[in-house]
Amino acid sequence: DAGVTQSPTHLIKTRGQQVTLRCSPKSGHDTVSWYQQALGQGPQFIFQYYEEEERQRGNFPDRFSGHQFPNYSSELNVNALLLGDSALYLCASSLMNSPLHFGNGTRLTVT
Amino acid sequence: AQTVTQSQPEMSVQEAETVTLSCTYDTSENNYYLFWYKQPPSRQMILVIRQEAYKQQNATENRFSVNFQKAAKSFSLKISDSQLGDTAMYFCAFMKGNAGNNRKLIWGLGTSLAVNP
Numbered sequence: 153d154a155g156v157t158q159s160p161t162h163l164i165k166t167r168g169q170q171v172t173l174r175c176s177p178k179s180g181h182d183t184v185s186w187y188q189q190a191l192g193q194g195p196q197f198i199f200q201y202y203e204e205e206e207r208q209r210g211n212f213p214d215r216f217s218g219h220q221f222p223n224y225s226s227e228l229n230v231n232a233l234l235l236g237d238s239a240l241y242l243c244a245s246s247l248m249n250s251p252l253h254f255g256n257g258t259r260l261t262v263t
Numbered sequence: 264a265q266t267v268t269q270s271q272p273e274m275s276v277q278e279a280e281t282v283t284l285s286c287t288y289d290t291s292e293n294n295y296y297l298f299w300y301k302q303p304p305s306r307q308m309i310l311v312i313r314q315e316a317y318k319q320q321n322a323t324e325n326r327f328s329v330n331f332q333k334a335a336k337s338f339s340l341k342i343s344d345s346q347l348g349d350t351a352m353y354f355c356a357f358m359k360g361n362a363g364n365n366r367k368l369i370w371g372l373g374t375s376l377a378v379n380p
Contacts, residue, residue, distance in 0.1 A: 183364055183366055185366045185367070187368075192372075194267075194370030194371055194373055195308075195354075196370075197367045197368060197369070200366045202364050240306060246366055251298070251310050252308075252310070252366060254307055254308035254309075256305060256306050256307045259306075
């Protein structure tokens with residue numbers, strides 16, 4: 153039973169570029185959440201997708217957008233990258249009222 | 264707004280001994296969940312233990328147990344018989360309950376635990 157898988161593992165981008173991160177949820181899970189974890193910090197909630205719609209959003213600018221597909225997989229898009237966007241991006245999947253299962257994350261470096 | 268505070272940035276313990284990690288939180292909610300997650304160098308967040316606020320009994324999972332003090336808004340994690348594989352960052356997290364499919368976790372800054380041989 154595959155857990156949550158994220159791709160790519162590492163990514164290096166230049167300021168101003170755009171990036172897309174991908175997440176496949178654990179089998180049977182229908183909800184995907186994204187978190188940003190800066191170095192030495194706890195994760196910060198970006199948004200949550202359920203039934204292909206954004207259901208909740210944290211305090212992140214519109215440069216951060218996402219999508220959920222019919223197979224429940226999800227993408228996180230970040231436009232106009234800033235140096236401060238450098239972080240570990242974590243994807244988590246779950247069913248309603250069940251604990252979150254996390255992937256290994258994507259390490260994004262913006263230069 | 265909810266906040267989670269972990270006041271111990273780093274801790275260490277000898278193998279086979281017991282260690283307690285502290286967490287306090289602030290909320291006006293009455294229905295919520297509290298979690299401890301472990302993040303080893305592999306970066307994956309692994310659920311250690313979960314506590315429902317409406318349950319008075321403290322949660323336990325093998326060597327891991329919590330001391331949940333709802334009135335004091337305290338949620339500490341006790342690791343018994345510490346093992347080298349317990350070396351990791353430990354995060355305390357809060358989630359509101361009864362909010363539909365709410366999946367928003369609010370996290371502390373973490374405690375880095377080193378288990379020494």
